Amino acid sequence: MAVLAATRVGVVERKQRRRATTICSYWLAGRCVRNPCRFFHPLSQSPSRPASIPNKRPLAISEAHPHKPTKRSPSTSSSTSSSVRPCEYWKSGNCFYGDCCRNLHSWFCADDFSISSKLAGHKNGITGIALPQGSDKLFTGDRDGSLRVWDYRSGKCTQKFDLGTEIGCLICKDSWIFVGTVDCVKAWNFETHLDFSLSGPVGQVYALAVGQDALFGGAQNGVISVWKLSDPENPGFPLTGSLEGHTCAVTSLVVGAKRLFSGSMDHTIRIWDTCSLQCVGTLNGHSAAVMSVICWNCCLISCSMDKSIKVWSTTKEDGTVEVIYTHDEECGVLSLFGIHDANDKPILLCSCEDNSVRLYELPSFLERGRLFGKQDIRAIQTSANDEGLFFTGDWTGMLTVWKWDRDTKIEDLHKRLKV
Numbered sequence: 001m002a003v004l005a006a007t008r009v010g011v012v013e014r015k016q017r018r019r020a021t022t023i024c025s026y027w028l029a030g031r032c033v034r035n036p037c038r039f040f041h042p043l044s045q046s047p048s049r050p051a052s053i054p055n056k057r058p059l060a061i062s063e064a065h066p067h068k069p070t071k072r073s074p075s076t077s078s079s080t081s082s083s084v085r086p087c088e089y090w091k092s093g094n095c096f097y098g099d100c101c102r103n104l105h106s107w108f109c110a111d112d113f114s115i116s117s118k119l120a121g122h123k124n125g126i127t128g129i130a131l132p133q134g135s136d137k138l139f140t141g142d143r144d145g146s147l148r149v150w151d152y153r154s155g156k157c158t159q160k161f162d163l164g165t166e167i168g169c170l171i172c173k174d175s176w177i178f179v180g181t182v183d184c185v186k187a188w189n190f191e192t193h194l195d196f197s198l199s200g201p202v203g204q205v206y207a208l209a210v211g212q213d214a215l216f217g218g219a220q221n222g223v224i225s226v227w228k229l230s231d232p233e234n235p236g237f238p239l240t241g242s243l244e245g246h247t248c249a250v251t252s253l254v255v256g257a258k259r260l261f262s263g264s265m266d267h268t269i270r271i272w273d274t275c276s277l278q279c280v281g282t283l284n285g286h287s288a289a290v291m292s293v294i295c296w297n298c299c300l301i302s303c304s305m306d307k308s309i310k311v312w313s314t315t316k317e318d319g320t321v322e323v324i325y326t327h328d329e330e331c332g333v334l335s336l337f338g339i340h341d342a343n344d345k346p347i348l349l350c351s352c353e354d355n356s357v358r359l360y361e362l363p364s365f366l367e368r369g370r371l372f373g374k375q376d377i378r379a380i381q382t383s384a385n386d387e388g389l390f391f392t393g394d395w396t397g398m399l400t401v402w403k404w405d406r407d408t409k410i411e412d413l414h415k416r417l418k419v
Helices: 002-020 408-418
Strands: 113-119 126-130 137-142 146-151 156-162 169-173 176-181 184-189 195-198 205-211 214-219 224-228 239-243 250-256 259-264 269-273 279-283 290-296 299-304 308-314 321-328 333-340 346-352 356-361 366-372 377-382 389-394 399-404
Touching: 126 176, 126 377, 126 389, 137 169, 137 389, 169 205, 176 205, 184 205, 205 259, 214 250, 214 259, 259 290, 299 333, 308 333, 333 377, 346 377, 356 377
Parallel strands: 126 169, 205 250, 250 290, 290 333
Antiparallel strands: 113 399, 126 137, 137 146, 146 156, 169 176, 176 184, 184 195, 205 214, 214 224, 224 239, 250 259, 259 269, 269 279, 290 299, 299 308, 308 321, 333 346, 346 356, 356 366, 377 389, 389 399
């Protein structure tokens, strides 16, 4: 009987020891309500581990925190394999591995840019960012219909407007801010304080573009409305036409070489003559919704939910536009934006469904780094004031200001050349 009792006592002690050194999965999820808890709370002020049980072996790793500790370099690297991503527990502030965690504890992975500041204020996903040239004002809009004006140097929100309806997109031209909403485009001059409501669209306006003295707005019903830009002597934006052809919502617009390019949820890209307002071509290379189109040099670059980025160019004498390069991604691609880095190299920012933005050097598509958000990053903009800044807005409402770090070797070379 004594032996049996001793055996039972030993089993109980081993069970207590395992519980005391096993991380509580409910604590990891932020839902443990037991005090004291029979499992281990690493960061608790009063851990449930009994003082009589020495911690002589590594903590058991529960299924709620599956990644194993691996010593990593404290500095970030430009190596961006598919496994590089921020630790989900670090994001929520409860990763207990610290520098030994094998996942990234940073919002970016690169050597030539860094976070300048984070501007909090929006409560919902940011759908548009506009920075007028020569101005220190930064304009942002979100899904709740909130339009904010920021002094991005100080990080302060100076004005806030509630439009009462979802903002689908936001662009600027000179001192005019154009906001795509439901069944309407709002035009506001932040210098003269004139404002107009431009009618014509049906449904949510998801895309806006300015070019050839016209404003183009792509709506939920697939129709693109065209307004004539106002001049100081004749303020106002008269509706001059509508472009019909897409069968689903228009998601992106860009003007280049007297052509308007429109991407749509119907998987196509249409080419429009901006003078005659006629469709002169349809591109059918994508197998899912086309999310974004941009112009770069003599090429058109598009991205889609089919997990691809395509580069288009005129390849024949008759002006036929065809795909000349396809870059495959691991997930759907949400938006594209072209900028130049601190050394004036062209960079393509590619926002993906995994809450990351890839940075590719053009035309090689060499990956230069990645930046991350808590949720999808749909809005990207760069500074037109040659300050080396660019901006991203994610689906949680966080606005992040990034700054390019100039290559010191190139700086030294420029100094020597000046001497």
